[in-house]
Amino acid sequence: QLSSNFYATKCPNALSTIKSAVNSAVAKEARMGASLLRLHFHDCFVQGCDASVLLDDTSNFTGEKTAGPNANSIRGFEVIDTIKSQVESLCPGVVSCADILAVAARDSVVALGGASWNVLLGRRDSTTASLSSANSDLPAPFFNLSGLISAFSNKGFTTKELVTLSGAHTIGQAQCTAFRTRIYNESNIDPTYAKSLQANCPSVGGDTNLSPFDVTTPNKFDNAYYINLRNKKGLLHSDQQLFNGVSTDSQVTAYSNNAATFNTDFGNAMIKMGNLSPLTGTSGQIRTNCRKTN
Numbered sequence: 001q002l003s004s005n006f007y008a009t010k011c012p013n014a015l016s017t018i019k020s021a022v023n024s025a026v027a028k029e030a031r032m033g034a035s036l037l038r039l040h041f042h043d044c045f046v047q048g049c050d051a052s053v054l055l056d057d058t059s060n061f062t063g064e065k066t067a068g069p070n071a072n073s074i075r076g077f078e079v080i081d082t083i084k085s086q087v088e089s090l091c092p093g094v095v096s097c098a099d100i101l102a103v104a105a106r107d108s109v110v111a112l113g114g115a116s117w118n119v120l121l122g123r124r125d126s127t128t129a130s131l132s133s134a135n136s137d138l139p140a141p142f143f144n145l146s147g148l149i150s151a152f153s154n155k156g157f158t159t160k161e162l163v164t165l166s167g168a169h170t171i172g173q174a175q176c177t178a179f180r181t182r183i184y185n186e187s188n189i190d191p192t193y194a195k196s197l198q199a200n201c202p203s204v205g206g207d208t209n210l211s212p213f214d215v216t217t218p219n220k221f222d223n224a225y226y227i228n229l230r231n232k233k234g235l236l237h238s239d240q241q242l243f244n245g246v247s248t249d250s251q252v253t254a255y256s257n258n259a260a261t262f263n264t265d266f267g268n269a270m271i272k273m274g275n276l277s278p279l280t281g282t283s284g285q286i287r288t289n290c291r292k293t294n
């Protein structure tokens, strides 16, 4: 239903406009690439890829921004606003916020050195959001392997795709609250790595202090995430669950030895994620402002 040439005649410069804006945002702050990739994930896993994650709360509307996995955590909205206003002046009412998220996620990965994939387009924007689905459908950092497998299988993903998509944690940062229990209480963590994290994440206080997911190449989209897991240097409890003497160990090892397979699989899994229940045809709308319905 979606197609890669959806804007070819409707707004021929849409994709290059998004790419330039993402490149300048990432040049200004490398982490923004990670934040934009995560926004697309948090959009697609909740009601599908419909930009529901971008809707602001108002006095009579509750969106997804206050959900546990999102509150004080997801970011990048200003970059999406900038992109939206640029494409609106180019082609008013044509390019959806949901497509902007999908393209910005791909361009972010490429800007940080990852491989490209072909983004399918033609999604439309929701007029609704779901706080309860955001709370129930997004995986949490304290999940065990079985919980991660269920969260992804609930969205139609295999265990292999769970391991592949988790490789997104090769970039970006997490707050102390997301990994505190792990660095003080778990044994499947490299002791030197745990100590160094404790310096910036005390057992009490410093809740919002940040540490990079990938201790080796925090701003490079590569396969170092999987090498770290083999070395017991996964940041979140959920990350290390993928290499813990379990069935997924062999795939982690394979990706740690072969960046090319990881890149190919990641692109394909992102295309599949981007296909999660999009609104097409006359469903939904093309929002003028990604933060509110028309």
Ligand code: HEM
Residues within 6 Å of the ligand: 031, 033, 034, 035, 036, 037, 038, 041, 072, 073, 074, 075, 139, 140, 141, 142, 143, 148, 165, 166, 168, 169, 171, 172, 173, 174, 175, 176, 178, 236, 238
């Ligand atoms: C497998 C289950 C997953 C869990 C439990 C999980 C959990 C988390 C948590 C707790 C954070 C840090 C939030 C904070 O401290 O504010 C985070 C950040 C991030 N996640 Fe995930 N995540 C998962 C899968 C994914 C997937 C599938 C993607 C994308 C394809 C992704 C992309 C990211 C990125 C890029 C960041 C860093 C964002 C930034 O620096 O702004 N994650 N994730």
Ligand SMILES: [Ca+2]
Residues within 6 Å of the ligand: 042, 043, 044, 045, 046, 047, 048, 049, 050, 051, 052, 053
């Ligand atoms: Ca959504």
Ligand SMILES: [Ca+2]
Residues within 6 Å of the ligand: 170, 171, 214, 216, 217, 218, 219, 220, 221, 222, 223, 224, 225
């Ligand atoms: Ca990396």
